[in-house]
Amino acid sequence: MLRFIIYLRYICNMCFRTVEPLEYYRRFLKENCRPDGRELGEFRTTTVNIGSISTAEGSALVKLGNTTVICGVKAEFAAPPTDAPDKGYVVPNVDLPPLCSSRFRSGPPGEEAQVASQFIADVIENSQIIQKEDLCISPGKLAWVLYCDLICLDYDGNILDACTFALLAALKNVQLPEVTINEETALAEVNLKKKSYLNIRTHPVATSFAVFDDTLLIVDPTGEEEHLATGTLTIVMDEEGKLCCLHKPGGSGLTGAKLQDCMSRAVTRHKEVKKLMDEVIKSIKPK
């Protein structure tokens, strides 16, 4: 009899969640927690796996709870741009295929994918994670192009944080072979036996927040929370506390005090992510 009552209660809760999702969430938020048991300022379990794609120069798989993003970096040759002959290129692309969520259709990239791609491009540009001059082989003639492809395998909210982390981890994993220009033939000779890591200058880490009911801020929103939120905010910070990006695409307003709370949370998140990254890098056996 008791088991039946517990079962009935569970069914009622699930129905309530479907019929009135906002009210369901409000009940949890009033107690300062969320349906999945997290606190308002708590991130989901973050795991990272480096070097899983052997055909790419660098790769990383990041899981933020259920959200899964894989980043593969491929390096190719190209002529440097005419207005900057000593610079290479870093070309990011975020793909949200129909595999990750039912809201995406196959075909040309939708708005969400384009916005995410532009966001990653801005982070790379603003944070100066790689000095583009390091990618130049021969000024005016040859330079590296790093194609960073980020593919979402499972979409459960907070895609920007996962993409930024995956990009950072993959770039730290990239090994470029030594290239010399043969003076006689003027051709590039690639020495695959001698590889070196990229010089990663800063470590940008993104922290995303969702605004509920114009007042409450929760960190690392899931897909359902993002849908119910009235606004979002993403802060990208590097290790010195400098901000690479403060991305708030509309939505409800935030006061200066709330912004400061977000900043301090972003600082602690940066420390967590940096620690995780260092552990993973250390555990990789050198090739």
Next chain:
Amino acid sequence: MEEEMHTDAKIRAETGTGSSPRGPGCSLRHFACEQNLLSRPDGSASFLQGDTSVLAGVYGPAEVKVSKEIFNKATLEVILRPKIGLPGVAEKSRERLIRNTCEAVVLGTLHPRTSITVVLQVVSDAGSEARAVLTFALDNVEQKLLMSSTKGLFSDAELQQCLAAAQVASQHVFRFYRESLQRRYSKS
């Protein structure tokens, strides 16, 4: 590279009103606006600040496709066309920023199941060679931060400074809105 964090020129109010005071750390380029200059759109405006100018046209409330219909609000759509070339990923990103900002302030619930389309054309663009550029959208009631878009590297203290400067500057902009609308509706 110059280390300027905000645009740098005198603010001159529109002709007809006296010159407005300049707050500390806040100097806006001269801005001007012309309304209802296009005949086909339901509403249009051209906004000019220094050498940067944008033309906007609004269509709506109009019919909306069933797939895009929202049962209790108007569906807002923004199209941004750059000065040169075809619209790319950067334009898509800006369109989303503008759309989300407008959705927060437009009273869409007054026109459910309709569409409001805003089309923006960049006519001229005079940017600035600064270490970092921070763009904010603030609301006029409580000066809360509605939208923020940044470029470049900056510290938290610099962010607070820019936010304070933006709050002062927004007062001038809101006063400009009120004056230009007053002038327009007093004529008709």
